[in-house]
Amino acid sequence: MAKKKRKMGNIYGIVFLIISVFLIYTLIAKVQHIQAEKATYQKLVVQENELKKEKAKLAKEVDSLNDSDYVVRYARSHYIFSKNGEEVIILPENK
Numbered sequence: 001m002a003k004k005k006r007k008m009g010n011i012y013g014i015v016f017l018i019i020s021v022f023l024i025y026t027l028i029a030k031v032q033h034i035q036a037e038k039a040t041y042q043k044l045v046v047q048e049n050e051l052k053k054e055k056a057k058l059a060k061e062v063d064s065l066n067d068s069d070y071v072v073r074y075a076r077s078h079y080i081f082s083k084n085g086e087e088v089i090i091l092p093e094n095k
Contacts, residue, residue, distance in 0.1 A: 064070045075081045082088045 072081075080088050080090065
């Protein structure tokens with residue numbers, strides 16, 4: 001009878017050990033998953049901020065492009081457009 005109780009105690013101990021190992025493994029896996037998700041979240045927050053800045057910059061550029069004076073100045077400076085009777089001379093840049 002004592003051997004039977006000892007055997008049952010050993011079986012319960014083994015089952016308890018297996019369940020404990022499984023729960024600890026699950027806990028560690030969840031913690032690692034949460035840490036990975038936090039890192040991903042931080043990257044996405046940085047990306048969101050960059051996109052917001054880019055959106056603001058593009059909105060400002062759209063507003064500028066709706067201004068005809070700005071478009072003319074931009075075209076004259078970047079694409080060497082000239083007014084009637086005006087000559088454009090390109091000078092080499094000094095570095």
